[in-house]
Amino acid sequence: MTTSDADPRPTAAAAPEPDAPESGAAAADFAAAVDAAAAAAAGEPAGELPARGPLRLARPVVLIGLMGAGKTSVGRRLAAHLGAGFVDSDEEVERAARMTIPEIFAQYGEPEFRDGERRVISRLLERGPQIIATGGGAWMNALTREAIRERGATVCWLRAELDTLLGRVMKKGGAARPLLAVGDPRRTLGDLMAARYPVYAEADVTVDSHAGERHEAVVARILDALAARGDAGPA
Template identity: 40%
Template sequence: MPSKEFDTLPNIYLVGPMGAGKTTVGRHLAELLGREFLDSDHEIERRTGATIPWIFEKEGEIGFRSRETIVLDDLTSRRDLVLATGGGVVTQPANRSYLKTRGVVVYLYTPVELQLQRTYRDKNRPLLQVENPEQRLRDLLKLRDPLYRDVAHHIIETNQGAARELAQQILRVILSSGSH
């Protein structure tokens, strides 16, 4: 049973690149805390009745980002939540503001090689449907890493440990830092 000390924790938002493990780690973290877990990409799909690749195809990245901001505003207004965000959520200033001011943001830093291992067969990642996915991941990390770091209250490296261990590490870091 989750500890009473967890009751005072704010929402926890996981940010990072594709393949960082935000959804998997987030589920474990929510279980540890006895909280609801949501994935913003899954929530966008649920609300629109369309897949993210379809939204990208029909509306482009701009259309998707607009939908993402609306959903993020709603989700970050809730309480007692662990939220895994999409890899590009930090590209929009409004999203960075929602995340940074409405909870504790944890950046799951993941080297490109590990991202590639985890995503190379996934056809549901529109930004990786290119000739050279590794270069795309490098380019995205170069652009987004400073944004992840800017919004993050804590940075956790995901290249070591299983998802459950990473969730426990995140909880220890948040509790020891007084981010609640």
């Protein structure tokens, strides 16, 4: 694969995905998501959260957690609220390889994907303070953890229960996640939880993400945790 020639174009204006939330009230939530996307595109903080004044991110924030934890969707919204850049390592790997993640797994296998993922994340960390959503397995790679630690990033684990994760990853059929494409997704996720949660627990910050909550509730929790550490302070 060709992840070494990743295009380092910043994606600060990346808009939150306007997908349906878990909590019902779909039309209102969809509208809110579209508003947030528009605000992000305009470089303004998205609405709904209490105003905190302009905030400055002191260091990169790396989001870790299992598939469906919300690293990508919550991370985008978090960046929009901070007026910070956002990148997703899966998207950057796909862009660099010019292949989808299922294609990379099928053609080259998981170890090659992990190596490309590590190199991409190392490069993303060089771009200074921004929000970096990783793929769920990235933090399990010791060399990737080392690269993240070397850069002094704050590592934030988005933690969720099995049923919450399952509901989220099955929402769109699960085809985009090769690890869940074979076998019983509940069992796979359960096994991954047992193997990964002790390592995710090395994160600097753990934020719970409950079923039925809006993305913004998780964003607010992360902002509180970052503020408490001095990672996101007044601009």
